[in-house]
Amino acid sequence: MFGRFGNLAPVLAQNGQQQQQRGMATLKHISMRLKSVKNIQKITQSMKMVSAAKYARAERELRAVRPIGDGTKQFYEKAEVTPIADVPAKLVIAITSDRGLCGAVHTSVARHIRNELAIDDQNTKVVCVGDKSRLILQRLYGKNIIMACNEIGRLPPTFIDASKLADAILKSDYKFNSGEIVFNRFKSVVSYNTQTLPVFSLASVTAAPKLSIYDSLDDEVVQSYLEFSLASLLFYSMKEGACSEQSSRMTAMDNASKNAGEMIDKLTLTFNRTRQAVITRELIEIISGASAL
């Protein structure tokens, strides 16, 4: 019955808006809504497929990268490196990405940093990797950001990305005494936890009490190793972050499709009920019209 009034559609739509404000849903509005929810479901479903494929790749690559991160961590643990107490300058590196729609991965990293900044925002500087952490942090703690990186998350991170970042951090004017990398450690498809990795300055490494367990170290070797280990730690944490992000996006999109499915069911039910009501009303009109003759 609506097909005949095709060229009146804008007028009808305007009327419809007023009607909807009053809480009346016409058949046309329900079908429009139904169509849009169906489209959304299609989109979320295909996003889920895409991130499932990306996740499989990220997980495979992460498995290869984990030894790099663990190996690098060992050095600091074995040498018992601790930051020098009297220099408070601290650096925090937030590992996120540019892309959203992936649950709380970015916010949990940002929240961790925000809690730290709430304690001491004078001596702490932040390096934001990925647009998301920058967007969350720049409003409150914009002055603490010394560096921001983007174009992360579209493609899996490479070691060259990490080494560029490490290079930029080392060459920046900020002389930090201790630092940490905040990232999401991938646990399983449905879970990750936000963790930190320590980063130290050259001075605190050379002052480490158990450095002597390593043989034939001179300043040159220590400095070179520190530079390289920063790049490795960044690479490792970027990989962990990318993997958690994809797995979390997969779950988020799965939930979104499920919710859209529920909405479609409800809307279909209302659509059918309303259609029945319209038919009944028309019949009543016809019958009462005929009986009035």
Place this chain on the structure above:
Amino acid sequence: MTAWRQAGLNYINYSNIAAKLLRQALKPDLRADAIKRADTHIKITKWENGKPIKESTY
């Protein structure tokens, strides 16, 4: 002090240059994959006082 550090490089630059040369020296069938692993897209911007100060790609 090593020669590369005197030239203003740090170990990251030095090892990346070495890695690049190694990739170029691979056999053609392996080289394509290795070079694909080495590309980079990251953009780094310096910030000061809550604002980006200059667009710079390292």
